[in-house]
Amino acid sequence: MSTISIEGMEFFAYHGCFKEEQVIGTKFGIDLFLEVNTSQAEESDKLEDTVNYQAVYLLVKEEMQSKSKLLEHVGRRVLESIKKAFPEVESARLKIR
Numbered sequence: 001m002s003t004i005s006i007e008g009m010e011f012f013a014y015h016g017c018f019k020e021e022q023v024i025g026t027k028f029g030i031d032l033f034l035e036v037n038t039s040q041a042e043e044s045d046k047l048e049d050t051v052n053y054q055a056v057y058l059l060v061k062e063e064m065q066s067k068s069k070l071l072e073h074v075g076r077r078v079l080e081s082i083k084k085a086f087p088e089v090e091s092a093r094l095k096i097r
Contacts, residue, residue: 001037001090002035002038003033004050005031006032009057011030011060013028014067028097030060030094032093033093034092035092036051056086060082062081071096
């Protein structure tokens, strides 16, 4: 089992409870930590044997574009999307700032 970390992702988005936050927007940072069995990829050196980091990034970007009032809601959407798209991910942690 390995931890794949994708840290320092930045997105401009329109999340927040206040109307101004959803109009003006702000920059958000995301760090993502994925627990994945990488043993096959370690041997094969093939992208299809592991989680494609670019695909993960694009998924997070897509979820960040959908407005939410709460960051907790954004986080849940991101984690659910990752688990659906990448069943090989055993567990995931997310930090939004």
